[in-house]
Amino acid sequence: MTALQNVLTAMEITGVKVQNKKARALELLEKVGLTEVEAKRNVLQLSGGQQQRVAIARALSCNVDLLIADEPTGNLDGETAKEIIELFQELAHQENKCVIVVTHSQEVAKKSDRAVYLSKKKLVVNEINNS
Template sequence: MTTLICENVTYQYEKGSKVLEHITTQFETGKMYAILGASGSGKTTLLSLIGGLDIPQEGKIMFNGRDISEMGLESHRRNHVSVIFQNYNLIDYMTPIENVKLTAKQDALPILKQLGLTEDEAKRNVMKLSGGQQQRVAIARTLVSNAPVILADEPTGNLDKDTAAEITGILKNCAHQMNKCVIIVTHSNDLVKQADTVFKLKKGRLLQI
C-alpha cells in the first residue's frame, strides 16, 4: 500500500541552484528503500522534506493521500515518522532506557536487550557506550514508536562491518515483519543489496536503479 508520495517536489538552497528538481515518486509500507547519491546531492534534504522537518518550494509531500503541510508538519512528525539521525541525536546525560522512554512509556529494557545491549549497558550513560551501541539505542527508540514510517540518515555509516550488517537486518525486519515503510539514505553497498528498491539522486533528479 502506498503510504508516502512526493509530487513534483522542488527545493533550492538560498542563493543556490536547485538541489531537488520536480521529484515525483512513491513509497509503500512493507518495503525498505535505499537512496544513493554523492555528498551534497540533496539526499538528507529529501529525507527532511519527507519527515516534515522542512517544506518544498514547489510540489508537496502526501501521507496516506493528504498533504502533510495541510495536516500540520508537527502532527506529521509526531504521529507518522520516526527518524534515525546520523549523529544518533541521543540525550547525552541520560541512559539508553531513559532515551527510549522519551518515545514511548513502555518498558525499554526488553527492546534494548533484543538489540544486543546488556542490562548493565542499558543503565549506563549513553556517552559511555560505543558508536554501535549508541546506534542500537537510536534504533530502539524508533522501534518502540508507533510511527509507520522510519527515516534513517546513514544509519550504518560509523559502524564496523558486522554491526552494520546487524543494523541493516533490523531495519529490513522493520519493513518486512512490522510492515513499516523504511527509507534510508546511505553510501553502503551492502545495505543497498538488502533494499527492496534503490534510488539514486543525481543533478536534482531521483532515478530508480
C-alpha cells in the first residue's frame, strides 16, 4: 500500500466527506513534508520519519481535533524527531489541534506547552513557557 492509499483508506473507513479525496490526501501528505513522488511509494519503502509523517497525515485526514501520539520520535534520528515535534507544535498553535504526546524523552517533553509526569505514583503538571 502506498502512502497515498494509506491516507485514502483512512478517509474511506471513517466516512470523510470531501469533494476530491485524492487531492485532500496529497495536500495532507505535502503538509507533513512528503512529496507527491514519496506519496506514491509503498510505505514499507519509506524511512521511519516518513512513515511517522504518513501516520500523522492519516490522523489529520479524519479531521480530528485531538491527536494522540505514543513515542512518535522514539525510533527517529535527532533531526527528524525535531521536525515531527515542530509539526505537532504547528498543529497545536496554528490549527488549534490538541496534541498529546507520550514520551520518555526529556527533550521532547521540554518542547511542549504543558508536561504531565508520573512521579512517585502521582501526576505532576508543569507549565512550560516556550515563548
